[in-house]
Amino acid sequence: MGSEPGAGWEFARAAAVHSEVWVITRPRFEPLIAHALAAEPVLAPWIHPVYVDLPDWCLRLKKHHRDVYWYYPLWQRLAGQRALDLHREAPFDVAHHVTFASDWMPCGLTALPPTVPLVWGPVGGASYVPVPLLRWLGLRGAAAELARRTVTGACRRAIADRTARRAQLVVGLNDDVRRRFAGTAAVVVEPNAVVDPAARGSSGSSAPSRVRTAVFVGRLVSWKGTRLAVKALSHPAAANWKLEFIGAGPDQRWLEAEAARRGISDRVTCRGQLPREAVLAALDAADAMLFPSLHDSAPWVVAEACAAGLPVICVDLGGPPIFVRGTADGVSRVVDVGPGLPARLAVALRDSESVQRPTPSDRWSSARMPALLEAWYGQAAQFRAGRDAAGNGSSVSSEVGGLVPQTP
Template structure:
């Protein structure tokens, strides 16, 4: 018989390469898992020393969370600047050794690999005699039909990613997937072999008070303003779909000449996107803000009328949640985790080919611009949907996975 967790909390290990308090994206996912797990378990967190200062400096550090900071030898530290992915792969070995030590010294009930969540990097924790949960991130490849719509460099990078996903699959299946008691992923179940214990779990979120802070307090209808403004936010990478958004906006301007497009962020695709805006004849209405402080970015997001986010593969997309919280209707593609995040709280369009995506994006933008009632309806649904992604609710989903695995084990 299992004793009450409250009276005798079991001990578990989290491997969280990325783990940072009050942070979005991958680092926020690591911290979310720590906070959720510590509600019911004594948690041992394996993470790099670079996360030590922010973790020790936060007043949100759970009492039941114990952090173990491990790093590669100093002579390997330059590797991080040359190849972050290779550095992370090597770090898995030292994380495994620490987990092995904890398993030998303590009564560990479960090990959860939290971050980075990807399906192409082997994780060694399944070799320990403890139930192992693997955050496998996404498994979907960039649709071949979209590669030619990207910049030349971006298309080659995405083609290489597709090749690596295919080539690594047998290795990762043998070393990691086949040894997991449960695999959680943002990808559809159909992308995984039927004999693996896969469950779809979109993992990410914000504290409820942060979502409430973002909630709008407006008396006017934002969608009825005289100058319609669409916004795109994120690292300027090819797979984020900024080029598709620009093409859709250029077509929108044929019908709404005063429309504006804000692009917030920086990255290697910036020059390509600037040239594209000029070629499309919309450079005068497209403002590249660059990378901005979070507060300024959120202000712009709240002022905009729609978020264009046609990412070709993304596990969560924090900007989708932030857009929903501010009441700014998000538009995304039916690929990877984005449609699960948005669901009824925004607009999800099919991704059959670039021409269809651009046409549908433009149609949705025009509908939001011309129909204030529709805009208000989507905005209201978005604000409601945002609260499905509080740390509390997402943590409950994670804890249910732990219960499922432990119930099968004991």
Template sequence: MRILASAYACEPGAGSELGKGWNLAAEMARQGHDVTVLTCGSHHREAIERYRETHDWPDRLDFVWHDIPGWPGPGYVNAKGIRQHYYVWQMKARRVVAELHAQNRYDVIHHLTWTVLRWPSFLGGLGPRFVFGPVGGGQSSPWRLRNGFPDRGWKFEAKRDVLNMVSRFDPMVLRCLGQADVILVTDEATRRIVPPWWRDKAFVVTDIYAPSPAGDAQRQAGANRGLAILFAGRLEYWKGAQLALGALAQLKDRVPGLSFTIAGSGPEEGYLRAIAADLGMQDIVRFVGSVPHAEMNKLYAAHDVFVFPSLHDSAGQAIGEAMAHGLPVACLDLGGPGVVVDATCGVVIPTKGRSRAAVETALAHALAEIGSDTGRLASLQSGARARAGRLSYEQRVQDLVRSYY
């Protein structure tokens, strides 16, 4: 097939959305499709061209650098104004893609990144089949779990609630959804934002992907050390690391040798350090800061369980990476993680009607059970690797083409 992939975020060797945009497009080409990727040249051209000079390149993969004249992308580190840049980039992409389609006659136009429903694409109605997503963003933090949020968190969640409500009536969002032949969403909360008359073309699919399962040996808690728990992600209140701290505080005197590593940086690092100190967990918790993506393998290999109690993550690519290294995942039944994790590869904590204290207690109980039963831990480790195999980019592209193209 001839595919035009729209991927504002797209970069080889990166994690999160950047890596997803690259990996999906490259895998499509490896599977024999003619793929043209439209991406933001000012953000990604240098890295992609440097990669092309030093790595094998899929024969059928081509890039078109689309930029806004006089307004280069602000980058992802100090990303002030990036949402505005993205929106204008998307609006101007329509004419570029229309001209490309006149020359190449694509079969499918697929919007890959960004993956938020309220940030629409303008590439529908150009002739080819238009696939939008997977996109998320419809989730909302349960009110009872907002207890203890920093001030910034309360303000952000209120703004997010308003934006999700407004997006139901945003004419640009509605135009995008109406013109889409397929709408892929990451969870039921996001699917409910799609107007009822279009929900028959909206499908819930996971937006979490996994690399090839790693070859490091399975770990057994209690053999030479205690249970080693890992969290990896940006240190934002909505990632839920504070819930993991509250849960592990209940286990610090019950589980010998318990350790908790927090990998990442972000605005709530001070908030999380203060919680750890208040709970008397200085001897258990280790903050290691941002870890380069290429070095995460060692960190996964040194731990037994991955905890990711995010309150409204659409994806969370670290989940797929952790499972590829044989780490069972403990998460909440919210957003994308609650869709991809099941009893074969981890534990999903119900949140409906529960207070923060109740959720932390349930998470503590689940982690204690896993750590005390080496047979169950080994089974979950095997299940995590098997689940990672089903989340590979190779498998996911095959599923996309067969089910939605």
């Protein structure tokens, strides 16, 4: 499964350690879930998949990526109605919206009675490119970012603030979410990445004179900081480095042309989209990940790098710093936003040359998940206990835990 579906399933698995779980998701995930349950039959009595979707005629209209913006709210409404039906049959102790991890789109679980504690998240999206850095997006990219800021900001005020007030706990993907909702709800920060440490040997070497390899993995779009990465590589401090872009996107031609213009095309390679195993092999072979993204909420690839023991150089924006600081390997660097940013990225690369590659990190592994969810659900359930105590003293006798990962 991809990162969003993968997150939903990992959360369901973790919740099933201590709860009976109903998973509301789309029918297209039925074969994957059936396969996963067959591989772990111990989960089958505790995880109950429930598949819902819009009518076929609606699905036929969903042809482009942008169509998710009308499809998703409709699906959330349908999922909320189904959750309410399930609650009437077997009352839930807690409801949990896991995916989409968007903090400005609707949450269907708000249809449940307020006596059902709601955990909302991990969610993100409240990360924006600072105005001084808009120049690294190009004209079209800057216009798109300003439009995104306007639209998502309005939706956050109209929709998400109500969801946050309804939730007993908001889980943010990064500190931007915490700052945005801190005055509205209880907020904790935890990325949704679930990546177990690499059981592979890394091949990054210690020869002081050899050319080192930095890798970027992700869509080749300007807001991912791809243009910053090329500029950084052209700085004299990065003269001992080459850069591999793994991924595809509309920025590829610009990146190749810019590398040629700066005379570094022999040190910049676009490898295109690669299979997962090839990406993991590239992480093993590289000496650092250069990931200067300007508003990623919680990029799993950074967690993958940490789990592989690969140093990460990122910008102090959005979600990547959460992974770097949480891993605390002593080699990775979070570069402050400010003047001379490309040069400081290049210096961070150079400084990593003299430090031994860190050991793989287990900070973002699946082992952390059961205790994490148990703590979240316990915190959210305190709300219902308080309501029961203030009322007639009765409580729901069911020991059912309602976890609802939702992935259109």
